[in-house]
Amino acid sequence: MRAAGYYRPLTFDARSEQAAVSSIERFCREGFHTLARVVGPGQPPLAEVDQYGVLISYLEGLGRGEALVVIPGPRHLSSTLDGLVGRLVELDRAGGEVRCADADLPDPLQSALESLPFAGRPPVQNRRVRESLMSKAARGEVLGRTPYGYIADIDGTFRIEPVEAGMVRRLFDMYAGDEPPDGSDGADAADPVGGPGLRRIAGIFNAEGARTRSGRPWTPVTLSGMLRNRAYTGSYVRYGMRIAGNHDRIVPREVFNRAQAVMASRSPVRRSRALTPYLLSGIARCWSCGRGMHGIERNRRWTRADGSVATRSYRYYACPSRSSGVVDENAGEEEQHPGWRESDLDRAALDALRAEPVDTLRASFNPPEDDAPNDELRTTEQQFLESVRLVASGRGGVADLVTPLDELRATRAMSASVSSGARSGFTFDDALGSLETAEPTELHAAIASFVDRVIVHADRVEPVFRTA
Numbered sequence: 001m002r003a004a005g006y007y008r009p010l011t012f013d014a015r016s017e018q019a020a021v022s023s024i025e026r027f028c029r030e031g032f033h034t035l036a037r038v039v040g041p042g043q044p045p046l047a048e049v050d051q052y053g054v055l056i057s058y059l060e061g062l063g064r065g066e067a068l069v070v071i072p073g074p075r076h077l078s079s080t081l082d083g084l085v086g087r088l089v090e091l092d093r094a095g096g097e098v099r100c101a102d103a104d105l106p107d108p109l110q111s112a113l114e115s116l117p118f119a120g121r122p123p124v125q126n127r128r129v130r131e132s133l134m135s136k137a138a139r140g141e142v143l144g145r146t147p148y149g150y151i152a153d154i155d156g157t158f159r160i161e162p163v164e165a166g167m168v169r170r171l172f173d174m175y176a177g178d179e180p181p182d183g184s185d186g187a188d189a190a191d192p193v194g195g196p197g198l199r200r201i202a203g204i205f206n207a208e209g210a211r212t213r214s215g216r217p218w219t220p221v222t223l224s225g226m227l228r229n230r231a232y233t234g235s236y237v238r239y240g241m242r243i244a245g246n247h248d249r250i251v252p253r254e255v256f257n258r259a260q261a262v263m264a265s266r267s268p269v270r271r272s273r274a275l276t277p278y279l280l281s282g283i284a285r286c287w288s289c290g291r292g293m294h295g296i297e298r299n300r301r302w303t304r305a306d307g308s309v310a311t312r313s314y315r316y317y318a319c320p321s322r323s324s325g326v327v328d329e330n331a332g333e334e335e336q337h338p339g340w341r342e343s344d345l346d347r348a349a350l351d352a353l354r355a356e357p358v359d360t361l362r363a364s365f366n367p368p369e370d371d372a373p374n375d376e377l378r379t380t381e382q383q384f385l386e387s388v389r390l391v392a393s394g395r396g397g398v399a400d401l402v403t404p405l406d407e408l409r410a411t412r413a414m415s416a417s418v419s420s421g422a423r424s425g426f427t428f429d430d431a432l433g434s435l436e437t438a439e440p441t442e443l444h445a446a447i448a449s450f451v452d453r454v455i456v457h458a459d460r461v462e463p464v465f466r467t468a
């Protein structure tokens, strides 16, 4: 497989640079990879971001090709665990799959769990991840299986099995649907809408009498496993432990990526939830039970008259005590725990604050200590770490870390905006001005500096000012 080396000068010692290059060369030689390029700091040394930019440009210049990115160790890409995950995600999008040159621990995530700090804490000693991976590999569960659509040659190389490969192509084509139109009105490029769901596709296959390799009917679970399998794009390099070489792709990378986007859009928690925090999170409380209102997102799908499928997501706040967790806008008055559309509750809370006399606001102005957002941040950090461990132990791929990373970044941004308001010269006038802006993080800080909480009823809100 084609490989590009990448290293940073971690100490000011020419010999360590030489050692970095040698380790990359040895890894490629032993794995029969073609080392096409080594991206080093250069002379005079490039700034880190610029050097990284060279690597990204190189990968993107390969067109649809893919390459291994070989680094001496995770520190050469980032000094923190989350920084490393961010880079792995970016490199993955550019077609680069990262390996560490250490033959004992080639997986960058496993290596990073053992060597990089996270959230100001020292690296987690995580031998369990390694052990579980190794035992899995020994049983051949992860690495020894030949994906449906291929047969393994005697040397382990995958060759396409035409009948199975035809099924794989149909699956991807049906599920991924058509290419979305470009966002010509300046809006974001539209999400792909996708074709029929997994249950329906399984039904179609089974009705034709098609069966899995083990002779069983197709199920949504088997199909979703296939949709996630990067082997179909011609890449099968997992954990650096088995390298099958360049096998032929069954599915074009664009179709594969579109299928991933459709899957993400159909999973219960969409990415956009993480990208846009809820304005009143940590502030809005149920009048009845006092619990914090949760921000939730639901996707609605419907079929248009022409047979195409449309989706739209709706964001709500709901008390976690609601029996169903479902927000029905026509809920009867017997519903004790409120649920509101996000936009309605945000507007009601802002209107309530803007309606107060300036003197009341001035008297209540008291930017909060950042304990509450820190609690939320700790939880998000813990979830992120858990996701990294899962992927490092072989369940899922780098793409599965996109959502946890987005969550982490969004929570940090929110937390930083609140605490910077608390610490550094966030004045009453700033807060008052922010009530008129539409920037969610500033708004959140402003609201939190006036009110301790906003009590949410079924049909109205009640701000509780910080000092009154």
Ligand SMILES: [Zn+2]
Pocket: 286, 287, 288, 289, 290, 291, 319, 320, 321, 322, 336, 337, 338
């Ligand atoms: Zn409640």
